[in-house]
Each structure stands twice: as structure tokens, then as C-alpha cells.
Amino acid sequence: MRPCANAVLISITVVTMWGCAKAPEEQPKPSPVERGKYLVSAMACGDCHTPRKMGKSGPEPDPALFLSGHPASLSVDPVPQFSPGPWGAAVSTSWTAWAGPWGISFAANLTSDEETGMGVWDDAMFVGAMRSGLHLGAGRPILPPMPWSSVGSLSDEDLKAILAYLKSTPPIKNEVPDAVVNESVSEASQAAAQ
Numbered sequence: 001m002r003p004c005a006n007a008v009l010i011s012i013t014v015v016t017m018w019g020c021a022k023a024p025e026e027q028p029k030p031s032p033v034e035r036g037k038y039l040v041s042a043m044a045c046g047d048c049h050t051p052r053k054m055g056k057s058g059p060e061p062d063p064a065l066f067l068s069g070h071p072a073s074l075s076v077d078p079v080p081q082f083s084p085g086p087w088g089a090a091v092s093t094s095w096t097a098w099a100g101p102w103g104i105s106f107a108a109n110l111t112s113d114e115e116t117g118m119g120v121w122d123d124a125m126f127v128g129a130m131r132s133g134l135h136l137g138a139g140r141p142i143l144p145p146m147p148w149s150s151v152g153s154l155s156d157e158d159l160k161a162i163l164a165y166l167k168s169t170p171p172i173k174n175e176v177p178d179a180v181v182n183e184s185v186s187e188a189s190q191a192a193a194q
């Protein structure tokens, strides 16, 4: 290689290395809605709150019903009875109704719908529910398998971002049935409240 070509090559290498060594440009802070979308996706809320339909490799979330909770039209009767043995819980074909020692829980409608979803929830209700494990932050215990304590370990800012995102989703009207709470659970929560 000629000396001149060498010099050009060295300068390109030096300039490139200098470019790599520079501190990466700071990413703009995501908006609360963007941050909430990221958290909802990473924390797999849709795995339980989006009804499933049968796909090629088994039940998969139905994108048309994204985050809309247990479908009101899907009856779960008869409820499985468990005798003593290794199996202690069951899930519906939609993966949105769960039966176990706590009773029957139905995944809530997390869309922005005002009447049946999160439309009327405010920050205090959502942060309160996820921190206390009580319905709306003050009612009956939130039943399994809702991982409220993991979600509640997020910062206030992240929890508020999740609610901001949920309230930005397209509303889907779907009145999720009330949970069936086994007596032992309601007695324990009454005792704890006294």
C-alpha cells in the first residue's frame, strides 16, 4: 500500500474509534403511556387478562380481545372439584377463569372501558390495590393467580404509567363475572380487618 493510502486508512480508523468511544446519546425519556405499554408487555399482564383461542401450538391470546378479561359469555359451569391429591387448581380454556382453594377468580377487564374496564380507576385505586392486595385498595382480598405483590413492588411512577397506558387502550365492553370467594378466604380477611 502506498504511504498516502496508509495515512487515509489510519485516519478513518482513528475517526471511527473515536466515534465508538463517545458516550451514547441519551435516549429521550419515554412518556408514561409508552413506559406503561412496555411494563404491561414485559410483566405479561395479557397472558392472563387476554382471553385465549386455540392456535397452532395450543391456546394463544386473541388480539381482538386484548386485555378485555374473562368473557362474560363464557360459562365456567360445572366447576371442577378437587379431591386430595397432587392437583389443586384449574384454568378455563380461555385462561381467564381460575378455580382453586380460594374459589373462582376471573381476570379483570383492563381496557379503558368506562363501565366494565379501567376507565373510572384513578391512581390511588390502582396503586392502593397493587400495594395492599385488596380489591380497589379497600375491598375483599385480590385472589390468585393475580400477582399483585410483584406488580405492587414497582415504583409509584411505574404503577401510574401502567394505569395511564391501560386507560389509553381501545375500550372493550365486557362485564367480567364477580369472583366466587371461598368462605375460608372471606373469614380470614374479615379477621384480618378487625
Ligand code: HEC
Binding pocket: 039, 040, 043, 044, 045, 046, 047, 048, 049, 096, 098, 105, 106, 107, 108, 110, 129, 134, 135, 136, 137, 141, 142, 143, 144, 145, 146, 147, 151, 162, 179
Ligand atoms: C397469572 C395471571 C395474571 C397476571 C400475569 C396478571 N393478572 Fe391481573 N388479575 C388476574 C386475575 C385472575 C384477577 C382477578 C382476581 C380477583 O378477582 O380477585 C386479576 C385482577 C386484576 C385487577 C383487579 C384488581 C382489583 O382491585 O380487583 C387488576 C387492576 C389487574 N389484575 C391488573 C393486572 C396488571 C396491570 C397486570 C400486569 C402488570 C396483571 N394484572 C397481571 C390474573 C393475572
